[in-house]
């Protein structure tokens with residue numbers, strides 16, 4: 001790309017960037033009132049812009065931490081707000097933004113970056129791979145009966161949105177989610193959730209669960225009944241439970257809400273045991289499974305060292321054309337990760353490493369579709385053991 005300048009934007013340039021980004025999503029510019037609320041989502045010094053005669057592309061991020069298998073947390077940059085003006089696409093503007101952004105992350109000691117992708121073909125070339133999945137479900141409320149023997153749980157407390165806003169960040173932090181793929185919610189994340197909830201047609205409700213050791217779960221929902229003849233729907237926007245008691249009690253509560261026919265949950269972990277809570281597992285219909293977050297390992301050796309590893313050993317070769325310091329061979333075992341000159345047993349791009357990193361995909365599965373080159377089939381089996389995880393990776397923090 002020539003005759004372009006790529007740089008961090010100052011505070012007084014952010015609204016132009018916001019207008020540009022909204023335009024790429026076919027959304028009208030923010031009103032003054034909307035912009036006043038949107039500024040709360042912009043972490044200072046984290047928005048990039050590309051200029052020719054004026055701003056033509058933008059991308060931003062905010063700082064967070066990623067939970068990796070085993071429960072350790074590594075510095076994470078959450079990438080969002082990516083857009084290139086429609087009359088300047090397909091001439092390398094995004095490529096320039098991604099390269100500059102990733103180099104900035106590496107310089108700041110960030111270990112990983114993640115994002116929610118608008119389309120599946122955009123981010124693989126920049127080293128991002130699908131690293132968590134989510135599923136959408138519809139629960140037939142009248143058919144869903146909680147099985148005898150499921151935990152009964154503690155007390156629930158109903159809050160309105162305004163009260164919940166003052167309490168949710170602390171409550172969410174206190175749930176101490178050690179699921180791989182989970183991320184810390186920064187002060188720049190919460191305003192986006194409230195903007196989305198404020199658009200709900202019915203009042204948004206929050207239910208807290210009080211367990212033996214304090215609040216150990218919460219659910220945020222609202223209802224919808226487009227006209228009196230239609231079935232009423234309860235939409236779950238957030239469901240986080242740290243204990244089986246909280247999980248079962250909050251579901252008992254949701255099923256007890258009057259005048260509801262179906263309950264929709266759009267962001268659920270793949271191994272969420274909801275079907276098994278009910279006497280009839282078919283009370284739950286899975287309506288979709290999709291890619292959730294895409295992950296980019298910015299510092300490969302630090303990322304490999306941070307996660308728990310199974311009892312196996314392989315020599316892994318990684319190719320990373322954008323951040324070449326990641327490229328090379330690593331001897332990865334349960335106890336250590338070291339650079340090595342030994343011959344590679346598995347070779348893959350850094351995007352593919354991101355796919356196996358949180359345990360969502362098995363190395364042998366990626367080898368079977370030609371995404372990983374393996375020296376022999378025994379190696380793939382050892383790699384499965386090395387990178388396997390106990391729980392499904394899930395982020396649960398849309399941005």
Ligand SMILES: CC(=O)SCCNC(=O)CCNC(=O)[C@H](O)C(C)(C)COP(=O)(O)OP(=O)(O)OC[C@H]1O[C@@H](n2cnc3c(N)ncnc32)[C@H](O)[C@@H]1OP(=O)(O)O
Nearest residue numbers: 024080081082083084089090091092093094095115118121
């Ligand atoms: C995390 C988020 O914010 S997700 C939101 C992403 N933004 C959007 O979807 C808004 C609408 N789209 C856009 O603004 C732009 O089209 C972008 C940002 C997706 C791409 O920007 P561009 O400047 O056109 O990308 P750039 O020219 O650098 O393309 C690099 C390569 O990716 C390919 N590519 C880019 N976008 C797409 C796409 N949507 N589908 C398929 N391929 C794509 C290009 O063809 C090019 O391939 P090549 O190197 O083989 O020629």
